[in-house]
Amino acid sequence: MTASIEVRGLSRTFHTTVRRPGFTGVLRSLVNPERVEKHAVSDISFDVAPGELLALLGPNGAGKSTTIKMLTGILTPTSGEARVAGVVPYRERERNARNIGAVFGQRTQLWWDLPVRESFSILRDIYEVPKAEHAARLREFDELLELSSFWDTRVRHLSLGQRVRCDLAAALLHDPPVVFLDEPTIGMDVVVKEQVREFLRYQVAERGRTVLLTTHDMTEVERLAERVVLVNHGRLVLDGTLDEVRRGFGSTWQVRATLADPHTPVGPLPGIALVSHDGPQVVFGPDGPAAPTVHQALKLVIERYEVTGVAVDEADLEDVMRAAYAEVRAKAEAA
Numbered sequence: 001m002t003a004s005i006e007v008r009g010l011s012r013t014f015h016t017t018v019r020r021p022g023f024t025g026v027l028r029s030l031v032n033p034e035r036v037e038k039h040a041v042s043d044i045s046f047d048v049a050p051g052e053l054l055a056l057l058g059p060n061g062a063g064k065s066t067t068i069k070m071l072t073g074i075l076t077p078t079s080g081e082a083r084v085a086g087v088v089p090y091r092e093r094e095r096n097a098r099n100i101g102a103v104f105g106q107r108t109q110l111w112w113d114l115p116v117r118e119s120f121s122i123l124r125d126i127y128e129v130p131k132a133e134h135a136a137r138l139r140e141f142d143e144l145l146e147l148s149s150f151w152d153t154r155v156r157h158l159s160l161g162q163r164v165r166c167d168l169a170a171a172l173l174h175d176p177p178v179v180f181l182d183e184p185t186i187g188m189d190v191v192v193k194e195q196v197r198e199f200l201r202y203q204v205a206e207r208g209r210t211v212l213l214t215t216h217d218m219t220e221v222e223r224l225a226e227r228v229v230l231v232n233h234g235r236l237v238l239d240g241t242l243d244e245v246r247r248g249f250g251s252t253w254q255v256r257a258t259l260a261d262p263h264t265p266v267g268p269l270p271g272i273a274l275v276s277h278d279g280p281q282v283v284f285g286p287d288g289p290a291a292p293t294v295h296q297a298l299k300l301v302i303e304r305y306e307v308t309g310v311a312v313d314e315a316d317l318e319d320v321m322r323a324a325y326a327e328v329r330a331k332a333e334a335a
């Protein structure tokens, strides 16, 4: 299976000039500018399979938006290569634009002074979408995103949640196989966030779209992504499933069981430590880096012991990512 998005050794360096302080500093900067290099993205490689939703994560300034800008053809890499649906985005911008949809939560791509529906019509003409197809797609988007109550409103008068829902519809009107979403639900209320997530799940599961998403919202990651790529200081530090992220950064879990017979002898299981044992109450936890996931552990415990009750606790992804960011920051500082 060919990947929908292929990224190989992608790097992007920015050159900026430093402003010296004070009046003489400004004059010196004009005469003799001090140039500095910023390695925003350094040697990143990953693939996204067709119909997969991958979350690109990392702290502020990690290089996520720069990566997305290279994949959408807005920026040219300093070195390395990328292909999106078989096209090199920064070499064939127009061809790439037909294959992708992009939403940048902080900015709109709609015409500010036009009613939304007119923006949709302009996009239909640009992408040469047949009228019937366009109408059917708008109906589908309206069912999922409830757009029709405000799509005759000028974009400048929409609320943030309404505007981003319209941006999402606009990005998908030409039926692109690959979608880039840079913090799409930033600033939305919980109800609208959930509606947008539902829409995205539908686009991946039913329409088979490939999605690359950046977000700082870990609930979003848990609800939408199976795999994540974590970047820090422009470098890829982890590419794996959510379970691998949890395990990689020492996420803890506990399986608490009540034994049917309190006299049953209990002990550790493969990758599972016995944390405490008090009468019928037994608590298990992960043992080492090869520990199973909490779900696997639960299965192993109830297969091995006859229990009358069982409960699980797991650190939430927010805590795991905080630990992950702290660890990668400490490693970068030590290097």
Ligand SMILES: Nc1ncnc2c1ncn2[C@@H]1O[C@H](COP(=O)(O)OP(=O)(O)OP(=O)(O)O)[C@@H](O)[C@H]1O
Pocket: 014, 015, 016, 038, 039, 040, 058, 059, 060, 061, 062, 063, 064, 065, 066, 067
């Ligand atoms: N045009 C530019 N010129 C100079 N430096 C830039 C430019 N664009 C980005 N950078 C720098 O590159 C680094 C990566 O920025 P980027 O916007 O990709 O981060 P990010 O992971 O998307 O961050 P956030 O989560 O805050 O949006 C930052 O240090 C940023 O200041």
